[in-house]
Amino acid sequence: MSLFRVWQITQFELTRIFATKRGLLALTAFAMVWFMIFKYLIAEAVPFLSDPIFQDIARQLAGSIGFQELISWPEAEFAIYWVISLYCFPIFSLFVGSDQTVGDRQRGTLRFLSLRSTRDEILLGRYLGQLLIIATLITATVLATLIIMSYRDSSLFSSGLLLGLKLSLQLTLISMPFIALMSFLNIVTSSSRLSIVMAILLFTLGSAVIAYFAHYTPFIDVLFYAFPGEQITDVAGQKNTSIIDWLIPVVQSVGWLLISIVALRKRAL
Amino acid sequence: MSSVIKVTNLSKSFGSKAALKDVSFEIEQGKTTALIGPNGAGKTTLFSILCGYLKPDSGQVEVLGYNIGDPKLFSKLSALPQDAQLDPRFSLEKQLNFFGRLQGLSKPNAMNETQRVLELVGLKDNLTARVAELSHGMRKRVCIAQALINKPEIILLDEATAGLDPANAREIRNIISDLSDQATFILSSHDLNELERLCSNILYLEQGVLSEHKTHSYQGEHSYITLQLITKPHQVLDYLKQLQDVTHVQQTQSKEFVIEYKAENKQFDIQLLKYCHKLNWQYRQLINGNTLENELFNKE
Numbered sequence: 001m002s003l004f005r006v007w008q009i010t011q012f013e014l015t016r017i018f019a020t021k022r023g024l025l026a027l028t029a030f031a032m033v034w035f036m037i038f039k040y041l042i043a044e045a046v047p048f049l050s051d052p053i054f055q056d057i058a059r060q061l062a063g064s065i066g067f068q069e070l071i072s073w074p075e076a077e078f079a080i081y082w083v084i085s086l087y088c089f090p091i092f093s094l095f096v097g098s099d100q101t102v103g104d105r106q107r108g109t110l111r112f113l114s115l116r117s118t119r120d121e122i123l124l125g126r127y128l129g130q131l132l133i134i135a136t137l138i139t140a141t142v143l144a145t146l147i148i149m150s151y152r153d154s155s156l157f158s159s160g161l162l163l164g165l166k167l168s169l170q171l172t173l174i175s176m177p178f179i180a181l182m183s184f185l186n187i188v189t190s191s192s193r194l195s196i197v198m199a200i201l202l203f204t205l206g207s208a209v210i211a212y213f214a215h216y217t218p219f220i221d222v223l224f225y226a227f228p229g230e231q232i233t234d235v236a237g238q239k240n241t242s243i244i245d246w247l248i249p250v251v252q253s254v255g256w257l258l259i260s261i262v263a264l265r266k267r268a269l
Numbered sequence: 270m271s272s273v274i275k276v277t278n279l280s281k282s283f284g285s286k287a288a289l290k291d292v293s294f295e296i297e298q299g300k301t302t303a304l305i306g307p308n309g310a311g312k313t314t315l316f317s318i319l320c321g322y323l324k325p326d327s328g329q330v331e332v333l334g335y336n337i338g339d340p341k342l343f344s345k346l347s348a349l350p351q352d353a354q355l356d357p358r359f360s361l362e363k364q365l366n367f368f369g370r371l372q373g374l375s376k377p378n379a380m381n382e383t384q385r386v387l388e389l390v391g392l393k394d395n396l397t398a399r400v401a402e403l404s405h406g407m408r409k410r411v412c413i414a415q416a417l418i419n420k421p422e423i424i425l426l427d428e429a430t431a432g433l434d435p436a437n438a439r440e441i442r443n444i445i446s447d448l449s450d451q452a453t454f455i456l457s458s459h460d461l462n463e464l465e466r467l468c469s470n471i472l473y474l475e476q477g478v479l480s481e482h483k484t485h486s487y488q489g490e491h492s493y494i495t496l497q498l499i500t501k502p503h504q505v506l507d508y509l510k511q512l513q514d515v516t517h518v519q520q521t522q523s524k525e526f527v528i529e530y531k532a533e534n535k536q537f538d539i540q541l542l543k544y545c546h547k548l549n550w551q552y553r554q555l556i557n558g559n560t561l562e563n564e565l566f567n568k569e
Binding site: 002004005008009012015016020021022104107108109111112113114115116117118266268269 | 317320321322323324338340343344346347348350352353354355356358359363367368370371372373412415
């Protein structure tokens with residue numbers, strides 16, 4: 001495998017979102033959604049959380065769903081940002097990663113590429129490209145949160161910067177297997193929309209079927225570990241998380257990518 | 270001459286339908302080869318296997334001594350796959366530069382190559398245009414341009430001139446003809462006249478079975494001349510058979526005749542023209558040899 005070719009493909013993927021009309025439109029929509037989140041959720045909720053009258057109620061409410069650690073963060077903006085991002089970015093990753101190879105395969109563009117790079121390089125390059133896009137967007141939203149928080153209380157800037165870095169890394173790790181899953185679904189379906197439909201079915205019908213069979217055969221529970229996001233509820237409260245919680249998405253990503261590589265090698269282009 | 274492509278006992282089926290049956294052939298370096306056959310004969314399947322898009326059920330393919338898919342072939346084998354399109358959202362410059370970079374060229378060299386190949390196909394003024402802005406014919410020419418990046422040794426063109434207007438088709442034929450000294454071309458087309466002009470080797474596929482044959486294979490005991498007349502005179506076949514050294518005459522179209530004669534008669538074409546003049550026959554064309562179409566479809 002040539003890392004040079006992988007990097008060329010990754011760079012090309014970045015231009016797909018940052019240098020095309022369609023990509024820039026998607027980025028504008030993304031920015032507008034986050035503008036709404038910052039303006040109407042984060043900015044509105046922070047005074048509520050900081051108000052001594054509501055603090056007890058908020059603590060009790062957060063405690064009952066395992067978020068008491070988040071409530072204690074002085075960087076309240078990041079607490080709310082974390083809860084929203086934890087579910088937003090995985091879903092967003094599914095959409096951003098929904099056309100890694102399938103569009104080019106249907107159009108025949110992959111045929112031009114496969115005469116110049118191996119299928120493994122194409123798959124990995126495209127995956128890394130999507131991952132870099134998501135990581136960039138996560139970093140951008142973290143920076144926006146940091147700015148809003150520093151505007152409220154500038155003394156929190158340095159602690160907020162470290163917290164922001166930590167959350168960026170954690171959110172990127174959480175998003176990784178979602179993109180890898182879409183790599184695989186792109187190979188077995190015939191359009192990006194169908195890939196999204198398959199992902200939705202996998203997370204709903206698929207998990208329901210496993211839960212049903214696990215009722216009779218408990219060890220089938222293990223199959224849940226193939227589902228990206230399996231550990232999200234464990235890490236959501238930011239308390240008592242273990243290294244395993246952060247290794248799970250890495251292992252899931254590697255697993256889905258290996259399956260994707262095997263599937264793409266066998267597939268006719 | 271060394272062979273650049275060696276195919277041995279290649280078979281491929283789609284379900285119960287056999288697309289290729291035990292196909293074997295070799296293509297020598299520099300020998301422009303035509304792949305001919307009716308629709309569904311297995312031409313695109315064979316192309317796809319040679320390019321690595323499809324895996325054969327059995328058999329072996331060696332290109333320049335390497336197996337298909339070997340990274341060493343990346344700058345040596347290129348292709349124009351049938352119906353494949355470049356990404357419509359990006360400019361020609363962006364995509365061809367990207368291909369050049371993948372082939373290991375430096376940024377300046379990739380840019381130079383992009384400009385060179387676009388100039389070859391007459392699109393140098395469209396460097397910054399997006400593929401979506403181009404007409405069908407222009408898109409086809411860009412796809413041909415990408416196959417020429419970094420001067421590959423083997424170029425496979427599947428239906429290269431299909432959908433092009435006559436002037437552009439002629440340009441493409443000229444490019445192939447000009448570059449045939451530098452690369453081995455393998456062409457698939459339904460235009461037999463085009464293939465006849467460009468190719469010295471024919472691979473004929475029918476129902477997955479390959480028969481190889483050489484054009485102008487009339488260099489044995491007998492030679493051929495194809496005569497096309499403007500009108501069809503009375504008893505023309507009988508008159509032609511009376512000519513000295515004629516061994517056989519076949520009517521291939523209403524006013525077209527393939528005349529087989531003894532190869533030792535080196536003056537036969539002059540003799541035939543004088544004969545036409547004497548009988549007051551007006552001819553449209555006199556072809557030295559048999560046409561490819563007649564060789565393939567009018568075998569007696």
